[in-house]
Amino acid sequence: MIETSQGLIPLQAYLILASLLFCIGVWGLINSRNAVRVLMSIELMLNAVNINLMAFSSYLDGSLIRGQVFTVFVITVAAAEAAVGLAILLSLYRNRVTVDMESFNLLKW
Amino acid sequence: MHIAQYTELICFIILGAVIIIGSLGVVLLNNIVYSAFLLGGVFMSIAGLYLLLNASFVAAAQVLVYVGAVNVLIIFAIMLVNKREELSPIKGLKLRRFISGGVCACLLGLLIRVNLTTKWNMPGPASIGEGSTVRIGEHLFTDYLLPFELASVLLLMAMIGAIVLARRDVLNTDEETQEKINQEIIEEKKQPLLIDQSS
Numbered sequence: 001m002i003e004t005s006q007g008l009i010p011l012q013a014y015l016i017l018a019s020l021l022f023c024i025g026v027w028g029l030i031n032s033r034n035a036v037r038v039l040m041s042i043e044l045m046l047n048a049v050n051i052n053l054m055a056f057s058s059y060l061d062g063s064l065i066r067g068q069v070f071t072v073f074v075i076t077v078a079a080a081e082a083a084v085g086l087a088i089l090l091s092l093y094r095n096r097v098t099v100d101m102e103s104f105n106l107l108k109w
Numbered sequence: 110m111h112i113a114q115y116t117e118l119i120c121f122i123i124l125g126a127v128i129i130i131g132s133l134g135v136v137l138l139n140n141i142v143y144s145a146f147l148l149g150g151v152f153m154s155i156a157g158l159y160l161l162l163n164a165s166f167v168a169a170a171q172v173l174v175y176v177g178a179v180n181v182l183i184i185f186a187i188m189l190v191n192k193r194e195e196l197s198p199i200k201g202l203k204l205r206r207f208i209s210g211g212v213c214a215c216l217l218g219l220l221i222r223v224n225l226t227t228k229w230n231m232p233g234p235a236s237i238g239e240g241s242t243v244r245i246g247e248h249l250f251t252d253y254l255l256p257f258e259l260a261s262v263l264l265l266m267a268m269i270g271a272i273v274l275a276r277r278d279v280l281n282t283d284e285e286t287q288e289k290i291n292q293e294i295i296e297e298k299k300q301p302l303l304i305d306q307s308s
Contacts, residue, residue, distance in 0.1 A: 015224040087275040
């Protein structure tokens with residue numbers, strides 16, 4: 001059995017990987033013009049946060065793996081968010097006949 | 110022991126490279142279908158990362174929920190809205206991308222600096238290893254019982270909300286007078302309800 005807290009991988013490696021993934025997600029969220037890609041970027045950011053929680057739970061929390069419980073809840077909320085987001089996207093597409101984010105500007109001032 | 114540790118390190122490097130390259134592909138590729146399938150690969154690699162962290166239950170949940178549900182839902186949405194359309198060019202798109210890339214790089218630098226300068230309480234207590242599934246079950250039914258029940262209510266609300274939002278309103282009879290509705294009115298092409306203000 002590999003003991004992760006004494007393995008060769010430091011905690012910081014997981015955290016840096018998660019921050020890279022989060023920043024890629026933020027960039028995609030800002031710059032995507034396709035609404036489906038915006039939802040995908042949100043999923044990437046949620047996964048980055050999950051990696052953080054899992055790494056902390058494994059390295060710092062010992063036998064109280066609270067991070068893993070939180071990750072399960074985040075996965076639940078992400079599934080609900082994806083379902084509602086895609087339903088909103090479908091009804092937007094039905095009304096505007098496009099998925100271009102630049103044309104969803106009804107509330108722009 | 111050394112072979113096990115090096116195997117773990119090599120697995121981490123491979124999974125990390127797949128995650129980063131795959132997510133760059135998700136964001137940067139032009140074809141949205143390729144993006145969706147790459148996203149599935151990224152989710153699978155993240156599940157592998159969870160296995161490296163001795164969390165088999167969360168890895169299974171990740172594969173079931175993300176790859177099995179969310180990714181399939183995204184692919185279905187792409188199939189429903191995948192119309193080839195020429196996106197109208199907008200002014201200063203390059204500049205906008207450049208500035209937002211700079212902001213994201215600054216955010217990345219900030220996060221990495223926080224990672225590296227914080228004194229983590231290392232080495233922490235010994236990891237529980239494969240007993241994590243039992244421990245998650247104990248947590249869910251004792252001290253995290255209320256969030257667990259709230260999550261079930263949230264999932265029910267999301268399901269009903271998604272059905273209501275995505276449903277097409279077609280009624281065969283008038284709701285007030287109970288008369289048959291002329292089907293041609295329903296079948297005719299619907300004008301967009303919201304006026305396009307992008308031009």
